[in-house]
Amino acid sequence: MKFSSNILKYGIVAAGAAKVALAGGVDGVGKIPFSKRYGKSFDESRQISFSEKGTGGDDQEIDISNQNVYYSASIYLGTPGQELTLLLDTGSSDLWIPQKGGYHCQSDSDDATKGKSSGIASQLFSIASAEGGPSPSLTTTLIGSSGGSHPDPLEPTNRNVQPPAAITASALEESCQSSSGNFDPNSSSSFNKNDTVDGFFIEYGDNSYASGYWATDDLTVGDISVKDMTIAVADDTNSSVAVFGISYRGLESSVFGDNLQDPHEYENFPYLLKDQGIVKRNAYSLYLNSAGASDGNILFGGVDHNKYSGDLYTLPVLKGQEDSDPWERFVVTVQGIGIKGSETQNTLTTTPFIGLLDSGTTAVYLPEPVADMVANAYGGSFDDDPEVQSYVISCPSDDEKIVFNFGGFNIETSLSNYITDNGNGQCILNISPTSDYMGILGDSFLRDSYVVYDMDNNEISLAQANFDSTEDVEAITGPVPGATKAPGYSSTYSGPQTFQTGGNIF
Numbered sequence: 001m002k003f004s005s006n007i008l009k010y011g012i013v014a015a016g017a018a019k020v021a022l023a024g025g026v027d028g029v030g031k032i033p034f035s036k037r038y039g040k041s042f043d044e045s046r047q048i049s050f051s052e053k054g055t056g057g058d059d060q061e062i063d064i065s066n067q068n069v070y071y072s073a074s075i076y077l078g079t080p081g082q083e084l085t086l087l088l089d090t091g092s093s094d095l096w097i098p099q100k101g102g103y104h105c106q107s108d109s110d111d112a113t114k115g116k117s118s119g120i121a122s123q124l125f126s127i128a129s130a131e132g133g134p135s136p137s138l139t140t141t142l143i144g145s146s147g148g149s150h151p152d153p154l155e156p157t158n159r160n161v162q163p164p165a166a167i168t169a170s171a172l173e174e175s176c177q178s179s180s181g182n183f184d185p186n187s188s189s190s191f192n193k194n195d196t197v198d199g200f201f202i203e204y205g206d207n208s209y210a211s212g213y214w215a216t217d218d219l220t221v222g223d224i225s226v227k228d229m230t231i232a233v234a235d236d237t238n239s240s241v242a243v244f245g246i247s248y249r250g251l252e253s254s255v256f257g258d259n260l261q262d263p264h265e266y267e268n269f270p271y272l273l274k275d276q277g278i279v280k281r282n283a284y285s286l287y288l289n290s291a292g293a294s295d296g297n298i299l300f301g302g303v304d305h306n307k308y309s310g311d312l313y314t315l316p317v318l319k320g321q322e323d324s325d326p327w328e329r330f331v332v333t334v335q336g337i338g339i340k341g342s343e344t345q346n347t348l349t350t351t352p353f354i355g356l357l358d359s360g361t362t363a364v365y366l367p368e369p370v371a372d373m374v375a376n377a378y379g380g381s382f383d384d385d386p387e388v389q390s391y392v393i394s395c396p397s398d399d400e401k402i403v404f405n406f407g408g409f410n411i412e413t414s415l416s417n418y419i420t421d422n423g424n425g426q427c428i429l430n431i432s433p434t435s436d437y438m439g440i441l442g443d444s445f446l447r448d449s450y451v452v453y454d455m456d457n458n459e460i461s462l463a464q465a466n467f468d469s470t471e472d473v474e475a476i477t478g479p480v481p482g483a484t485k486a487p488g489y490s491s492t493y494s495g496p497q498t499f500q501t502g503g504n505i506f
């Protein structure tokens, strides 16, 4: 019965100038800057800058500790480019945009402005259910849905449900449009609708959906321009924001959707960059920047050595189902978890579990026994009150860290990333328990990490983030430069085990 209602779920929006300088002028590296927006929902979120933050008496001030963060990128689609603001999502694989007039307005405006739920989670569990439910062996099958009765946002969504009939453009009010903006294919000379493939349909964990068709068009984002990129055009959606998915081809909605005549993969953005010679390797590095920073970036084909400290360690990505493309999601084995204060450190468990590195999820989800251990370690417990439905702890002092072990090295994440102060000396710990063996390492984790997603080698390289505005960018032309194999590099997850306390990760 546990699921935090105040964790929010969704991700990165690309923003910034149309053209920026090449990342450090390095050949073979493309950079997408993104804006960080803070707010209760994507629609209400806005950008803040350091100067706005913490300046007492400034009525612009926002308390970011009680806000969700969204990462947004501006893309320029078509010829001439039409600007759209998208969530950049490492947990899904399609880029879709709302067609002009295609946003499905809600009569209940409140519903229409709710935050987006985790796309990846619903996709994930859709797959699990489509494949006949949880597999007893998690060695190759990553996910089992719980079978529990809790109102879990990770419950499978029924992809057979047909979306409601589209509202015609004329019926739409002027003011009613997606916060992403919308796209008019008729105004793009480079646009080509693809009439020979199945339609596009995707549904998210909050039941918002996007439905439409596939097309190709030219795209510019950051300092990158690609030709004839496959995009999905939603002529009917009620999602308040459009998504720019950059995960594996194996997770494309053209592969796993229901009722497809011709399930197939296509070259999505990261693959296309390599095909078109913009990068040498299909690999990219994600830097979310510190809490409160107004921007971050993603480097395609490159690593910025100034954005991490200590060693950059490489881990294998775990394989998914074997009957299809096994590479679907950025999942790695977490080998243990602990907590660290200024003077103490304490390992909670060294039982391994699966962690999905998902920038499209704001919070962190952990297997319930592990989430309980973390809350207990801070003297807290789960509050079942329907109004709360979260772990509640007494508000911590500074310098507390939740530490994740990946086999021979640790990433330390600030406890403050997970905390919402509810004002009466009690704090909500924004870690949600899941009833399976997979956790989602969302932004609260990723913010303190530097992550290189290497889709050519099916590896992740991870290091402690270093918040530094200077750059030392190197192109990735083979193995990730500067990275070494993690001491505990292991390519298999041995399957669910009972979580035990103890061990030592320090």
Ligand SMILES: *[C@@H]1O[C@H](CO)[C@@H](O)[C@H](O)[C@H]1NC(C)=O
Residues within 6 Å of the ligand: 099, 100, 101, 184, 185, 186
């Ligand atoms: C594009 O033009 C066609 C033909 O004039 C029209 O039927 C269609 O509604 C237009 N599409 C949009 C999105 O405006």
Ligand SMILES: *[C@@H]1O[C@H](CO)[C@@H](O)[C@H](O)[C@H]1NC(C)=O
Residues within 6 Å of the ligand: 192, 193, 194, 195, 196, 197, 216, 230, 264, 265, 266
């Ligand atoms: C339509 O999409 C399919 C699958 O991506 C591709 O093979 C085909 O070339 C596309 N056709 C056009 C006209 O773009």
Ligand SMILES: *[C@@H]1O[C@H](CO)[C@@H](O)[C@H](O)[C@H]1NC(C)=O
Residues within 6 Å of the ligand: 106, 111, 112, 114, 164, 206, 207, 208, 209, 238, 239, 240
């Ligand atoms: C979108 O539509 C679906 C299906 O009608 C509904 O369940 C969902 O609540 C709507 N979502 C939003 C964000 O409006």
